[in-house]
Amino acid sequence: MTLSFAHRHVLEDHIVGFETKPNPHHLAVARRPTILSVLSHAGFEAGVKAALQALEGVSVRICGPAEWLAVSHSVGPEALLRLVRAIEGVSAFDHSDGRVLMQITGPNVRKILSKCLAVDIDRDRFPIGASASMQIAHVAGNLARTGEDAFEIIVPRSYAGTLFEEVKEMGREFALTAAFSPE
Amino acid sequence: MASLITCPHCGVRPKEEFSIRGDAVPVRPAPNAGAEAWYAYVYVRDNPKGRIEEHWHHTAGCRRWLVVERDNVTHTVFSVRDAADVAKARSGEVA
Numbered sequence: 001m002t003l004s005f006a007h008r009h010v011l012e013d014h015i016v017g018f019e020t021k022p023n024p025h026h027l028a029v030a031r032r033p034t035i036l037s038v039l040s041h042a043g044f045e046a047g048v049k050a051a052l053q054a055l056e057g058v059s060v061r062i063c064g065p066a067e068w069l070a071v072s073h074s075v076g077p078e079a080l081l082r083l084v085r086a087i088e089g090v091s092a093f094d095h096s097d098g099r100v101l102m103q104i105t106g107p108n109v110r111k112i113l114s115k116c117l118a119v120d121i122d123r124d125r126f127p128i129g130a131s132a133s134m135q136i137a138h139v140a141g142n143l144a145r146t147g148e149d150a151f152e153i154i155v156p157r158s159y160a161g162t163l164f165e166e167v168k169e170m171g172r173e174f175a176l177t178a179a180f181s182p183e
Numbered sequence: 184m185a186s187l188i189t190c191p192h193c194g195v196r197p198k199e200e201f202s203i204r205g206d207a208v209p210v211r212p213a214p215n216a217g218a219e220a221w222y223a224y225v226y227v228r229d230n231p232k233g234r235i236e237e238h239w240h241h242t243a244g245c246r247r248w249l250v251v252e253r254d255n256v257t258h259t260v261f262s263v264r265d266a267a268d269v270a271k272a273r274s275g276e277v278a
Contacts, residue, residue: 063245063246064192064241064244064245064246064247065192065245065247067245067246118199118200119196119197120194120195132193132244133193133243133244133245133246134193134196134200134243134244135197135199135200135243138199140200140243
C-alpha cells in the first residue's frame with residue numbers, strides 16, 4: 001500500500017475567508033520555511049556560529065549558549081541539513097515541520113508585542129538581527145528582529161494556533177491583518 | 184526583586200520563564216556512599232531564612248540550569264551563575 005501525504009499548514013484553519021489587503025500592521029505566516037535546530041559540541045561553539053553565519057541565504061537565530069535555529073526561505077531542508085552537518089562539531093536536525101514561523105510588521109509592532117512579552121525589545125536594546133528564546137504569550141518561542149519594525153516569531157507547531165489567535169487579538173487595536181505570506 | 188532574574192546567557196528575564204527545582208547546596212554523594220549519605224542528600228533539608236542558593240531552570244529561554252543566590256526574605260538576587268560553571272568551580276576544574 002502506498003500512502004501519499006499532502007502538506008497542510010497547521011494554521012490553515014485559522015486563516016480562512018476572503019483575503020483582504022494587508023494593513024500597515026500585518027502578520028504574515030510563512031508557508032514552508034526551512035528551520036533547522038543546530039547544537040554545537042563542547043569547544044566548537046564559536047566556530048559553529050561563524051560557519052552558520054557564513055552560509056548564504058540562512059538566517060541564524062540564537063536559542064542559548066551553543067544552540068541555534070538556522071532559518072531559510074531559499075534553501076530546502078535536505079540541502080541545508082547537508083550544508084550544516086558538514087561543519088565540524090555540529091549536531092543538526094530538521095524542525096521545518098515542527099516549528100511555525102510568522103512575521104509581524106508595522107509602525108506600532110512593539111506596542112503589540114509588549115502585550116505578550118516581558119523582555120525589553122526597545123530599538124537600542126534589541127537591535128536589528130538580534131534574536132532570543134523567550135516566553136511569547138506564555139509559549140516558549142524564539143523572537144528575532146529582522147527589520148526596523150519587523151519581528152519574526154518561531155514557535156512549536158502545536159502552539160502556533162494559540163499564539164496566532166493571541167497575537168491577532170493583541171493587534172486588533174491597530175487593525176492587524178493576517179495571511180500566509182506570498183510564495 | 185526576585186521576579187526579575189538576570190540570566191547569564193539571556194539577560195534580564197521574568198521569573199515566569201523559569202522553573203525552580205530547589206536547594207543547590209547539597210552535593211550529590213558518590214554512588215557507593217552508603218545509605219546514610221544518600222538519605223541525607225535526598226531527604227534532609229534545612230529551611231533557612233535569608234540568603235539561599237537554588238537551582239533554577241530557564242525553561243522558556245536558554246534551557247540552562249542556573250544557580251540563583253537570593254534572599255528569601257527581601258527577594259534580593261545576589262548572583263546568577265550557570266550550574267555547569269558552579270559544578271566545575273566546585274570540583275576545582277578551570278571553567
